[in-house]
Amino acid sequence: MTDAEGRIRIMVADDHPALRYGIAAMIEMQPDMVLVGEAANGREAVEGFRNLRPDIVLMDLQMPVMSGLDAISAIRAELRTARIVVLTTYAGDAQAARALKAGASAYLLKTAIRTEMIDIIRSVHAGRRHLPPDIAQEIALHAGDEPLSEREIGVLNLAASGNANKQIAWKLSISEETVKAHMRSIFAKLDVNDRTHAVTTALRRGIIKL
Structure with missing residues (x-):
């Protein structure tokens, strides 16, 4: 649900204030986007989503109180069409696979926020998914592996x-x-x-x- 001016409504969940500030500044520069909320942990992210119903949630995975992975699962349990973009420093295929299984629409490394985030937000809002090619290749490579118990x-x-x-x-x-x-x-x-x-x-x- 875009706002009255047709802008994409975004919420960011990350426990680092400086990163949230930087993302807010980037979104503020986009005429088709508006930041409607921030969260510092997974529980705040779930509550914020429930109250604000943003179009896109930018979700860190490593957060206190409740992890981003658990928050994704909780949000998707409330609304199956929720669109969540994972923000992470971890390029591991196993973690990416868990995030996608939980319901994330995209997986974005924090090193690529400045160059890719805005385009990915628009892409996910349009109904597409995004996974970095290297991680996608690793997931495919290990798809047939027996997982650790x-x-x-x-x-x-x-x-x-x-x-x-x-x-x-x-x-x-x-x-x-x-x-x-x-x-x-x-x-x-x-x-x-x-x-x-x-x-x-x-x-x-x-x-x-x-």
């Missing part, structure tokens, strides 16, 4: 934090042999040969985060 992700997160197998076993209340079995499965699924490579690959793809 929640337990395997938990094991890998603990490994990424520097925990040895014995510590992981203690923290998860499982045996050390079970941890080793999970690690072998993780190596096979990620096509890696050691723990360090598993952690770096999972971080790069957005499967885990530190």
